[in-house]
Amino acid sequence: MAVKDFGTRKLRRSWVALAISTVAVAGTLWAMGFTGVDFLQFERENALLPPPSAAQAARYRPLAQAEWRIVHANLETRLDQRNPLELGAVWATRKGQICGLVNGRGSFGGLSSMVRFYTVDQRPVFHQDVDHIPFQHAWFQCRRDQYVMLHAGTAEPGFCGSELGRRRCFNTKGGVRQ
Known part of the structure; x- marks a missing residue:
């Protein structure tokens, strides 16, 4: 050429x-x-799954609350707290799994504050119970499928998500305290 x-x-x-x-x-x-x-x-x-319709929520809520009563009792037994449990957000997934946050308050050998949990056969599973990657995968599945909300609360893990932390932590935006 x-x-x-x-x-x-x-x-x-x-x-x-x-x-x-x-x-x-x-x-x-x-x-x-x-x-x-x-x-x-x-x-x-991997997107968030859609919320239930009003009819689906009305039908599924009693089943989820019955499951939550059993899981709540298992949480109290597992954490062995002197005070009542401090809960963050708790919800049920479409598969019947209960997921949420609870204040560990020294139950794990130190001040752990809000920790994530999910259930397997109505027993709570915490991060220290299983390897890191399987826990993160299960937690990711829980977060994307918030079907029925059982307890309204914070979704922030750690100290700032707890009641004491909310009094001591503060929100910032662009480095400025709000």
């Missing part, structure tokens, strides 16, 4: 270089499109 350089001389370009450049550009565009489609599929699969 001859390319004129401002009409003064002729340069010969290789068809091989043009073909390689075309393949590289087409491959890059295909990879970008594939990555975008893959990302959208990932987001769709």
